[in-house]
Amino acid sequence: MSIGMSFGLVFGLTLFDNIAMGLPLGMGIGIAIGASLDADAKNKGKTI
Template sequence: MSIGMSFGVVFGLTLFDNIALGIPIGFSVGLAIGAGLDADAKKKGLVI
């Protein structure tokens, strides 16, 4: 989630010139990536 938020802040500042718009975008991207990695680990039988 932290990686997604950092990319979201940079994305928000460069594209929208608004940091407050980048934080939720990065939060949702980080959440989606984390959910995908958790689902992959669960499918492989690894402990999360």
């Protein structure tokens, strides 16, 4: 989630000129990446 929030801050400052728009966007990106990595690990039978 921290990686997604850092990307969100960058996108928020460059595209929207507003940090408050970037933080939720980055949090969503981070949660999506984390969920996909968790699902991939579960399919491979690895413990999280």
